[in-house]
Amino acid sequence: MSINNTQSNETIYTLATISQALECSSVPEVMTLRLENIIRVKTSEWKECLTEIGEACAVKWVINNTNKQPTNITAEEAKATGIKLCFSQEYSCHRWGTYESKVALRVVQKRTKKNKCPALLRVKGFFKTPEFYEFVVTKDHAEHTPGDMRSDICTLPLAKKYLHELAQQL
Structure with a gap:
């Protein structure tokens, strides 16, 4: 362990092996990244690995801050x-932030998917190790469980004919 309590795995993952870096979550068939665990990913495949992680973990990671673009030095x-x-x-969880309706007379029809989720994923590349980028989840999800149909279904805009069917299934 390093000084900042971040755990590091020496394995450099590729798109074919990235699922090995994930753990099972409390939701069946949904994976998760352990908090503060450094995942090293091959530089040439980091974007594809990020997409694969998002799909496996039922989270869409949205760019929150770009500190540094790739340089030629x-x-x-x-x-x-x-x-x-x-x-x-x-990258922030897709449920980060808040939503406020701008229509004054419209009654709120559903809960918003925005719930101030603080989950944060950092992607870093270092000059001393150009062969891989590091992924680290520094803040965990709150107020929702990624992939949990019971909480997510309430935030989706569904056709009225399906609402009755879904309510019976849940």
Whole structure:
């Protein structure tokens, strides 16, 4: 373990092996990333791995902050200037934020899917290790369980003819 209590696995995952980095969640057939666990992903496949993680974990990760775009400086130039990161982005859970209706006379018809979920996934690339990027979930989901049909179904805009059928199934 490092000083900041982040656990690190030395394995560099690819699109074919990324599912091995995931754990089972409380929802059947939905996976999760363990909080503060560093997942190393092959640089050339990091976007595909992010998509695969999102699908397996029933979360759409939305760019929250781009700290640094990929640059063309060399590792030696970066070391000389003290730059460590060659790439960094933060992603929030799709249920992050709040929603307020802008229509004054309309009655609220359903709960919003926005519930201030603080879940945060950081993707970082370092000049000293250009062969992989690191994924770390630094904040966990709150106020919802990704993939839980009972909570998610209430936020989806469904045709009225299906609402009765779904209510009976739940």
